[in-house]
Amino acid sequence: MASSVTEPRPSDSSPAAGAAAEPGETTPPGQRRKGLSEKNRPLWLLIPGGLLMTLVILVPLAMGIWMSLIDLDQYTLRQWVNAEFIGIQNYIEAALSSELLRSIWLSVSFALISTVVTVPLGVAAAVVTQNAYRGRAVVRSIFLIPYVLPSFVVASVWRTMLQPDGIVNVTLTNMGMGGGLWLNGPNAYWTLVWVEIWAAWPFIYLLALSGLQAVDHEVHEASALDGALWWNKLRYVIFPYLKGPVSLAFLLATLNHINNFTLPYVLFGAPAPSDVNVLPILVYVTSFQSFRFGLSAAMAVVSLILIAIPLFIYLRAVRLDVHEGGKK
Template identity: 35%
Template sequence: MTTTVPETGTRPVHKSSPGAARGPRRTGRIKRIGLPYLLLLPALILELLVHLVPMVIGIVMSFKELTQFYIRDWGTAPWSGIDNYKLSVDFNGPVGESLLHSFFVTVGFTLLSVGLCWAIGTTAAIYLQDTFRGRGLLRAVFLIPYALPVYAAVITWAFMFQHDNGLVNHVLHDQLHLTDQPSFWLIGDNSFYALLTVSVWKGWPFAFLIVMAGLQNIPRELYEAAALDGAGMWQQIRRITLPSLRPVNQVLVLVLFLWTFNDFNTPYVLFGKSAPEAADL
């Protein structure tokens, strides 16, 4: 008697080679590594077009003899070599003397603006550390100058600095009687103070915001212990607040200095194409 073994319906299993399994894993790993760079590509292209390309064009233009006849088509302007740079560093000539004057005015303006922005911002941030009614509203009001568009804010200040019907002269001369006659704020020596006022007004809220964030990292227990030891408010600020804010202040002052020193929009919108000598940055 013969016995028939039934078919199980199973198929033979073929073992895949190690290289075949490694291939898809390698491809997936490459995709995961390359995906962040692919997502950054639009931002890198935009950065290239906005910053690097204009910088290279500016360097090329500095070696050309640009006049009113070539300013629209600077590519056809003749090459001048380093003559433009020689003219700029000749401080006995009119161009070099004007450049040196602008440099000293810019440095003085930057130091005053950064110092005032830091002092006002730090004072406001320390004052708003205490809890009182309306503190949130006051914080929002303090940040308004920083949130406003630069052009709109500076144009508004230009109107307020007008000689005949400006708000500044109306308050100082007509209301408070602090001046004998209305002052010219956009020409003459007063133009420097007008520019400094606008710069500090729109810059100190940034210092206030950064210092206020830095104050959140200082433990309140330090102030409580200092108060128990008899330290007053000024001693607490000098011994606790300012030393704890040193890393924050270093970055803050550096950023404010770079922003203020390179600021072009504020003097250009406030004075137009020809700035007064006292505010010729």
């Protein structure tokens, strides 16, 4: 009777299946060896996103920087590859011979004023609509109307209302206050600030409301049992939870105000009055009305640096905060 032959079972001391062989050792037949391709396989998943980012962001950015270093206008546009390389002369002309510095001041001041006003408005609206009550859904819907309307619709409506014979001047005249020129002259700047505040504060409201939803219900109950007043509850219970969302909202809102092109363009036209000639309008006019493409590219690069500064400060602060929290 033939005895059955059984294959030897691997002992406990044998290397685990799939483990990499030591140098000088041979991998047994049939055993799969993990190489660098399998170890780094997740990195291959980044290729589609990396290619898309390269085509959509990096390539246009490199072309914009190159355009800012050449003498590119309507005469050299058809053969822009052969345009004369002039280095930083476009940047020098933008700083000394154009309205770039004034436009930067207008954009930054306009953005900061708008953000400083919209943040408390958005937080207050979020606090008002946090707790459930009859009609809260209607109030929330009304609060979101300025945000869901497209920017060109908002600018068109306000442009019609602020005409010399528009509803705003008619209402002020009937109230005995008199009207004025809102789309030209010194009032144009404050008109831009007002319309931007009206259209932008619901964004702060949404982020603040999302932060309030993260507050634990037990925290509200504990503060109520302790008899905390509403102001102390807001200051020591609610506001600490809003630190992150409000900081992010402050940054995003400021950058959005600086980059806002549609609202001033539709509201005032191009070229805009000197009091509202913000940076996006200046870049547009220089490029598509004066046809100084190299000069406008230099202005665009300056605006990119201007936007990157607060973004870098915020990311740095968040990184330090995370590290300090980890040490604790």
